[in-house]
Amino acid sequence: MMAKWHAYGRCKNRLSKGIGKTCSANVQRKMTEHTVSVAKSLEKKGLIEISLAISGLGFKKSKRWSNELGIKNFNLQGKGCLGERMRRQILINKKFSFTKTRAFIFIGTDLPDFCHMDLLNTLKKLKKNDLVLGPSNDGGYWLIAFSKRLLSTDLYLPFINIKWGREDVLKQTINNFSSMNLKHDFLQRKIDIDTINDIERRE
Numbered sequence: 001m002m003a004k005w006h007a008y009g010r011c012k013n014r015l016s017k018g019i020g021k022t023c024s025a026n027v028q029r030k031m032t033e034h035t036v037s038v039a040k041s042l043e044k045k046g047l048i049e050i051s052l053a054i055s056g057l058g059f060k061k062s063k064r065w066s067n068e069l070g071i072k073n074f075n076l077q078g079k080g081c082l083g084e085r086m087r088r089q090i091l092i093n094k095k096f097s098f099t100k101t102r103a104f105i106f107i108g109t110d111l112p113d114f115c116h117m118d119l120l121n122t123l124k125k126l127k128k129n130d131l132v133l134g135p136s137n138d139g140g141y142w143l144i145a146f147s148k149r150l151l152s153t154d155l156y157l158p159f160i161n162i163k164w165g166r167e168d169v170l171k172q173t174i175n176n177f178s179s180m181n182l183k184h185d186f187l188q189r190k191i192d193i194d195t196i197n198d199i200e201r202r203e
Helices: 013-019 021-043 059-069 082-093 116-126 169-177 196-202
Strands: 002-004 051-055 073-076 104-107 131-135 141-146 184-186
Touching (some): 013 196, 073 082
Parallel strands (some): 002 051
Antiparallel strands (some): 104 141
16 A cells, blocks of 8 residues: 655645645545555455555654554655555565465555445456556556566566656556556546545545
8 A cells, every 4th residue: 555644735735735735634644544444444354464655754653653554564665756666565565475475456545435345346356367457537547456477577567667647657557568468457447636626526
């Protein structure tokens, strides 16, 4: 799970232009707590194991926050673009036994309508596909998942030559995989909450 600390003035900058820095920080906190709650409901059933990738905090404060959220596995996201930070999490988490036997799912914390069925559908689709993507309204994706088979490779294709923040991130990602014999599938399109307009679209 990719999560950013909800610091005043340092998160959801585009959203803060519409609702203010305090409100945008509170929105970020609520969405993160909601995402964690949904994921923990499946973790309790033994279906997944959560690893929190944190940005915006140092190690000690990240550990404290992770403990407050009830998550035992956490790492710092580190520097670099989103792709570099995600690939780093795969390499770090490969040290844990569960990543050697299971798939790997990346989920952000910008989805107020994220639910347990999203994760269940992802797990179901991974049984027949190497790659599962959850398209977002901004041209990117709110979830990306890799099968056990795909994790056994040197996984760099989803993260190279991507111009992050553009409206064709999803398309670029799929194009990167076009050279490989992979099966992929999609989840329902969702709205990432980045601006006041994203909130209005959901109403």
